[in-house]
Amino acid sequence: MIRKRNEYAVDIREKMRGGDGSIKIEHIWSPEKDMQAKNRLFAILNIEPGNSIGFHNHDKEEEVFVILRGTAEVDDNGKKDVLQKGDSILTGNGAGHSIKCISKEPLEVLAVISSYQQ
Numbered sequence: 307m308i309r310k311r312n313e314y315a316v317d318i319r320e321k322m323r324g325g326d327g328s329i330k331i332e333h334i335w336s337p338e339k340d341m342q343a344k345n346r347l348f349a350i351l352n353i354e355p356g357n358s359i360g361f362h363n364h365d366k367e368e369e370v371f372v373i374l375r376g377t378a379e380v381d382d383n384g385k386k387d388v389l390q391k392g393d394s395i396l397t398g399n400g401a402g403h404s405i406k407c408i409s410k411e412p413l414e415v416l417a418v419i420s421s422y423q424q
Contacts, residue, residue, distance in 0.1 A: 307340065309333070309334065310377050313369075314332040314333055314334055314349075314350075315336070316330060316331065316332055317330075317331040317333065318331070321360075322360065323359050323361070323404070324357065324360030324361070325357065325358035325359045325360035325404065325406070326357050326358045327353075327355065327358070328354070329351055329359060330351070330352035330353075331349050331351055331352075332349055332351075332352065333347075333348070333349045334348050334349055334350065335348040336416035339347050342404075342422040343344040343420070343424060344420060344422075345418060345419060345421070346367060346391070346419040346420070347369075347417055347418060347419040348417075348418050349417050350374070350414055351371075351413075351414070351416075351417050352397060352413070352414055353376075353378075353405070353406075353407040353412065353413040353415065354407060354412050355407050355408075355409060355410055355411070355413075356404070356406075356407065357407055358404060358405060358406035358407070359379055359406075360402070360404055361364065361402055361404040362384070362404070363400060363401065363402040364398050364400070364401065364402070364403075364419070365400050366421060366423060367419055367420060367421045367422060368396060368398025368399065368419070368420055369396075369397050369398065369403070369417060369418065369419045370394060370395070370397075370417070370418045370420075371389075371395045371397075371405065371415050371416070371417055372392075372393075372415065372416040373389045373391050373392065373393050373394070373405075373415055374391065374414040374416055375411065376391075376407055376409040376411050376412055376413035376414060377389070377390050377407070377413070378390075378405050378406065378408065378409075378411035378413050378415070380403060380405050380406075380407045381402075381404040381405075382402065382403055383402055386409060388398040392403075398422075
């Protein structure tokens with residue numbers, strides 16, 4: 307199955323998980339309609355400078371972020387770090403994280419949430 311970027315479903319979330327500003331979510335694949343694996347999200351997150359997704363936990367699932375563009379400040383279960391293009395973070399097994407765009411350009415992040423449940 308092939309899907310072009312202009313065909314992605316788009317969702318805008320305000321103050322996502324208690325963060326600042328809005329987050330544009332480009333849903334690449336719909337876990338309910340397109341995928342058979344136990345994924346909850348397969349999307350590109352677009353985060354404008356200064357905007358963020360607030361700290362939250364992932365129980366019975368894990369989330370992978372891969373930075374595609376821009377610079378992010380992340381909180382990886384209490385450890386803060388700066389990630390750039392090509393860097394990634396894995397959060398799961400009850401751990402938590404947050405992400406903020408700290409670059410002058412928008413931040414693009416590939417985000418995948420997979421469930422441990424069968």
